[in-house]
Amino acid sequence: MAVETVRKPYVRQRSAWWWTKNPRYVLFQFRELSSVFVVLYAFLVLWQLWALRGGSDAYYAFLVMWYSRPMMALNAVILAFAILHSVTWFALTAKVPLFRIKGRPPPAALVIGASLAIWVALSLLIVKLLYGGF
Amino acid sequence: MADRGTKMIKLRISRYRPERSGEPFDQEFTIPYRDDMVVLDALNYIKDHIDPTLTYRWSCRMGICGSCGANVDGTPKLTCALYLRDLKKRPVLIEPLANFAVLKDLVVDIEPFMEKLEAAKPYIIRKDERPIERGEYRQTPEELELYRQQSLCINCMLCYSACPVYGHDEKFLGPAASALALRYELDSRDQGSEERLAAVATEHGIWQCTFVGECSVVCPKHVDPAGAIQQLKALAATRLMKAMLLPLAPR
Structure with a gap:
């Protein structure tokens, strides 16, 4: 006699708020969200170039807008997201050992530390080139 | 049953019984516990003393067979390697591993x-x-x-x-x-x-x-x-x- 099966696999629905359940998921979602702000900044730079093309009056008007409080606040938010994205990206570098020291992958702290140090040094160099000495 | 002075712990376990109900439901159990008990010990206690229909997978009890995984308080854990004393929330919430279809209680489709x-x-x-x-x-x-x-x-x-x-x-x-x-x-x-x-x-x-x-x-x-x-x-x-x-x- 054939055995009747009552196998009924139940598929659970994931809540739209799944990412709030764990701080690491929250961090991940913010890192994904950071790309939106990075794109936004790219558009702001394009806007700046467009204003520059429009002559000195147009560029002056742009600068007035650029240094306004809401714009400064937006730039601060963009900077925070850019830093979040960069730092979490550099934290990833240690996951892929590109070379080995005495047959072992280099320690994670060394790889991350060196990457961050090079990043900060290059950023400071760019700031120096743009704005002159400190 | 437990003597007076025995520590008790409350667990909330997600049940799914395809032959009876259409939806999974939570069931609470209060059992005596000692500090050296892991979550799997609690499940075994319930199965042995309270409800023999509780269904879950386990084998080695030493973190090598990989069959006793469940979501405990929302985090995937090996139930054989997780001490009840390390869990802060009461009741302790035990659910089947997320992202898999549930076959029965804590058993998922692998x-x-x-x-x-x-x-x-x-x-x-x-x-x-x-x-x-x-x-x-x-x-x-x-x-x-x-x-x-x-x-x-x-x-x-x-x-x-x-x-x-x-x-x-x-x-x-x-x-x-x-x-x-x-x-x-x-x-x-x-x-x-x-x-x-x-x-x-x-x-x-x-x-x-x-x-x-x-x-x-x-x-x-x-x-x-x-x-x-x-x-x-x-x-x-x-x-x-x-x-x-x-x-x-x-x-």
């Missing part, structure tokens, strides 16, 4: 996971098979060390339960199968690198990983599947670049 393991070609592929008289393919301790970490996986599926990408799309190859692919990629005896990479470096393979990293956090064996996937990505990308820049070079 078939999709089995298919993924197979897709990663988790075996040594040889182009030149040696005759058996010539003995085994030998390996130095240093060569073993290269893939030892990825070889420690016990297929407990906690990483799949922790992975939001897999939760979003069941087609994703996922953490453990990818780590297993890297384990064979790094094996000095293997000659099937190209074939295996082609199988895993796909849209629903390693490239779907967005590096949430939670798989490596929950892994009870420190396999670091998130790291393994990034290594595979680097491997696949460098191989592609080499093929484009040096089309005639041996790969």
Whole structure:
């Protein structure tokens, strides 16, 4: 006699708020969200170039807008997201050992530390080139 | 029953009985407990003394068989390796591993996971098979060390339960199968690198990983599947670049 099966696999629905359940998921979602702000900044730079093309009056008007409080606040938010994205990206570098020291992958702290140090040094160099000495 | 002065603990367990109810429901149990009890001990106590119909998987009780995984207070854990004394919330919430279909109570359908393991070609592929008289393919301790970490996986599926990408799309190859692919990629005896990479470096393979990293956090064996996937990505990308820049070079 054939055995009747009552196998009924139940598929659970994931809540739209799944990412709030764990701080690491929250961090991940913010890192994904950071790309939106990075794109936004790219558009702001394009806007700046467009204003520059429009002559000195147009560029002056742009600068007035650029240094306004809401714009400064937006730039601060963009900077925070850019830093979040960069730092979490550099934290990833240690996951892929590109070379080995005495047959072992280099320690994670060394790889991350060196990457961050090079990043900060290059950023400071760019700031120096743009704005002159400190 | 418990003597006076015995410490009691309340657990809330997700039940699903396909023959009775259409939906999973929670059931609470209050049981006596000692500080040396793990979550699996509590489940066994309930099954032995309160409700013999409670269904869950377990075998070795020592963190090597990989069958007793469940979501405890929302986090995927091996129930044999998690002490009740380390859990702060009451009642302790025990649910089946997330991202898998539930068959009964805490038992999930592992078939999709089995298919993924197979897709990663988790075996040594040889182009030149040696005759058996010539003995085994030998390996130095240093060569073993290269893939030892990825070889420690016990297929407990906690990483799949922790992975939001897999939760979003069941087609994703996922953490453990990818780590297993890297384990064979790094094996000095293997000659099937190209074939295996082609199988895993796909849209629903390693490239779907967005590096949430939670798989490596929950892994009870420190396999670091998130790291393994990034290594595979680097491997696949460098191989592609080499093929484009040096089309005639041996790969």
